[in-house]
Every structure is written in structure tokens, then in C-alpha cells.
Amino acid sequence: MNDFCNKYPSDNMLLYNADQYCRKIASINYGKNAKYFIETLGCQMNEADSEQLAGMLTDMGYSQAEDISSADIIVINTCCVRENAEFKLYGHLGELKILKQRNKELLIVLCGCMMQQSHVVDKIKNSYKYVDILFGTHNRQEFPELLFDSISEKKKIYEIWEESRGIAENVPVKRSSTITAYVPVTHGCNNFCSYCIVPYVRGREHSRHPEMIKKEIIQLASEGIKEITLLGQNVNSYYCGMDFPGLLHYISDIEGIERIRFLSCHPKDLSDDLIKAMVEIPKMCSHIHLPLQSGSNKVLQQMNRKYTKEQYLMLIDKIRASIKDIAISTDIIVGFPGETEEDFNETLEVYEKAGFDFAFTFIYSKRTGTAAAKRPDQIPEDIKDTRFARLVALVNDMTLASNIRDENKVLQVLTGGKSRTDRSVMTGRTSSNKIVNFKCDNDFTGHLVDVKIKKGHTWYLEGEKV
Ligand code: SF4
Numbered sequence: 503m504n505d506f507c508n509k510y511p512s513d514n515m516l517l518y519n520a521d522q523y524c525r526k527i528a529s530i531n532y533g534k535n536a537k538y539f540i541e542t543l544g545c546q547m548n549e550a551d552s553e554q555l556a557g558m559l560t561d562m563g564y565s566q567a568e569d570i571s572s573a574d575i576i577v578i579n580t581c582c583v584r585e586n587a588e589f590k591l592y593g594h595l596g597e598l599k600i601l602k603q604r605n606k607e608l609l610i611v612l613c614g615c616m617m618q619q620s621h622v623v624d625k626i627k628n629s630y631k632y633v634d635i636l637f638g639t640h641n642r643q644e645f646p647e648l649l650f651d652s653i654s655e656k657k658k659i660y661e662i663w664e665e666s667r668g669i670a671e672n673v674p675v676k677r678s679s680t681i682t683a684y685v686p687v688t689h690g691c692n693n694f695c696s697y698c699i700v701p702y703v704r705g706r707e708h709s710r711h712p713e714m715i716k717k718e719i720i721q722l723a724s725e726g727i728k729e730i731t732l733l734g735q736n737v738n739s740y741y742c743g744m745d746f747p748g749l750l751h752y753i754s755d756i757e758g759i760e761r762i763r764f765l766s767c768h769p770k771d772l773s774d775d776l777i778k779a780m781v782e783i784p785k786m787c788s789h790i791h792l793p794l795q796s797g798s799n800k801v802l803q804q805m806n807r808k809y810t811k812e813q814y815l816m817l818i819d820k821i822r823a824s825i826k827d828i829a830i831s832t833d834i835i836v837g838f839p840g841e842t843e844e845d846f847n848e849t850l851e852v853y854e855k856a857g858f859d860f861a862f863t864f865i866y867s868k869r870t871g872t873a874a875a876k877r878p879d880q881i882p883e884d885i886k887d888t889r890f891a892r893l894v895a896l897v898n899d900m901t902l903a904s905n906i907r908d909e910n911k912v913l914q915v916l917t918g919g920k921s922r923t924d925r926s927v928m929t930g931r932t933s934s935n936k937i938v939n940f941k942c943d944n945d946f947t948g949h950l951v952d953v954k955i956k957k958g959h960t961w962y963l964e965g966e967k968v
Pocket of ligand 1: 694701
């Protein structure tokens, strides 16, 4: 089966074989009502990883704790994409120290992207000695074995693989939603954008075998999942005997799955075949997330993004001309090293021209080990903050305008449940990935319902069931 994935010869599958350790820990936990708490920092890929950690913990006889203080084992799945996420971990560690002092039996586990950085691991080992287990992104599937060794030998375990040895398949998963699910299709990234730490902490790109992806989605459909999001740092470079558009066709006929999304998509690799697949497959959502990052050709080149603003705008035109009512969202980074006022103004200009429906906006965060972090021309914080505020104002105005354009349309909404703040209101998402709130006496959780949009707000649409 591995020969099928012939683009990257190193691609292989690691079949999960930790069942024996799960059983051993489950027998230790028997009758104890042991609880776990997982804190996930960072992106959707980390959320998907945490669902596997929850799956393994469930097999080890733990159930989910309602709050961190009632847990017997606490897992923090870390992120290092931005400095904020790192600060969050160190903030949490202070809190965990107090919990550990109160309960000496409490197990503290750190994993995820930050643990792939040797300076972080050294810091944890030297300054946070109450942490029991460390592992990284590449050996997540070893968690039950590491935990068993730590419990049975009463010792700290720090086990990090420097490189991926393949994609772990058949890892148990405990999903956080009964309606939507993430399905990773690639792991790692080969692009080396100069600001990004991902290739260093998640390794080179590997594609999952299509049969394993399809098997997982069939299982999800049998559990009642209606919408899947295929995940990868750059889904467009998926290749394992078939390319990404081929994969979309391959999984498009799974009964029970009503909607298919994907995330994220590098503009340099977005093919005509992908656009065609989005038109041809009725289940494809009418949304595409296409990170622009900057509207300045100079900055794009320095970011190693491999497209120009002109090429990006032509791509947007092509997508809009081909796919009716498509919503397009993006990511923008403000304050990349060397970004001038003119560069930033070009970003605002391209943002307006592209007519984005919404965006995720970021202040450039210097990541040790990346090419951009070594540059001497870092932008002062106050300038970054001022530019960021200007960008956010534009993004909010255009998001509101996009939502107002939806007024009086009837849109299909996949309902996620009742609103937490008002039980008479149901909340869900459109195919374009916009949040819709609508009044409803009955519970339509998990159903696709038609909603007439009455009012567009900046962060959501307000409607009425038809
Ligand atoms: S495409 Fe660029 S920004 Fe995205 S994960 Fe890969 S290196 Fe990072």
C-alpha cells in the first residue's frame, strides 16, 4: 500500500499499536473515576491532534473532566506559531505548579509543536521539573506507552522524535463535535515561508493514503457527522497516487456526509482542477480560504510566498468567475521585517480589490529558527500596532458589507446547536462558513435548515427559519 504514495518516497504508515498499554493503564484506573483535561493551543491541526489524545485517554480508562482542577491528568497541546501561544503555556505552567502541589498524584503532560524545539525542552527540564511527560508532534501515538512507563517506573519521560517517521494510522479519536469533524490529509509542510515555524516543528510534508482517509470519513458518516473539513498546511500539494482534486472526487460520494470543506490552500498551488472539482462536486462548500499574507510584491518575495499580488488577484477573479456565490477569506500578516508604509498601503489596496468576505489578521511574530527572525529590520511594536488597527478597521468594514449583501437571501445552515446565551436561538454555519443565529422553538441540532437572512452584522448573520 505504501508504494502507492510515490511522490515522497519517505512516506509510510505507522500503524498504532499502543492497545496493550491502554489496557494496562485502564486496569490501573479501574474503579477510580480517573479524569483527563486537555488544553489545546493553536490551530485546527492541533485540535485534530488533541482529539486523538482524547481518544487514547478514553481507551486508557479516563473520562473528560469538567474543569482543570478536577483532573488526574492534564495535557497541554502546545503551539509555537506566535509568541502569544508560547506565553500562554508558561502562564498555564504557573497554575499547574499550584495544582501539583495540592495533588502529588496529578500527572502533567506537555506535547505539540513547542516541544519540537530543543531550547523549549531544555527550559522545561530545567525550570519546570514538576512536568511528568514531554513528547512532540511526531510521536504522539506513543502517548500510552510513555504514560505507562512514567506511571509504572515513577519517572519523568521526555521523548521527542526529531523527524517524522510516517503518519500514524488507526489512532483512536474522541471527537469534540457530533456534527462536524476535521480529517487531516497531509502533515507537515515543504514551503518554508520565511516567517513560519511549521516546517521546523511539524517536519516535511507527508500525504495520508486515500484509502485511510476514505475509511475515516465513512466511519464519521456512520457516527452521524454531516460536515468534514480536510486539513493540511497546504492541501493543494496533497499527493498519494492521486492529487487533491482527485481525492475530493474519491471521497465525494460517501453517504451521510453533506458538506466538504478544506483548509488551508496555498495560492501558488491552487489548480484549475481544484476549481473544477469545487464546481462539479455538489457537496463542496462555497468557501475558500486563500492566505494572501501581504499585498506588496517585495514583501511577498521576502516571505518566500512564490506569487505576486497580480497573480493572486487574477486567481481571485478566476475563482469568482467559476464558482457562483463563493466566499473568500484570507490571512494577513502585518509588520513583516522591512515592511514600509507603502508596502502596508499596498496590502490594504489588494485587500479591497480582492473583496474578501472575512480575514484572520496577525501581527508578525518573530519565531526563533526562521529566516525572517534573523533580519535586522524588525518593525517597532508601536508601528505594527498602528498598522494592525488600520487593517482590522478595513477588514471589519468589508466583513460587514459582505454580510449585508446576504440580507434577504435564503441560505442553507448546518445547525450546531442552541446558542449558549439564549436558548431560544439556534446557531449554525452557512456553506460560505458564516455564522447564522435564528430564533427557533424546536431543536434542529445537526440538521440543514433554510434560513432567510434578516440582518447582516459584522460577526454573524441574523435570520429566520423558512
Ligand atoms: S505554507 Fe508557509 S505559512 Fe503555511 S505552513 Fe507552510 S511554511 Fe508555514
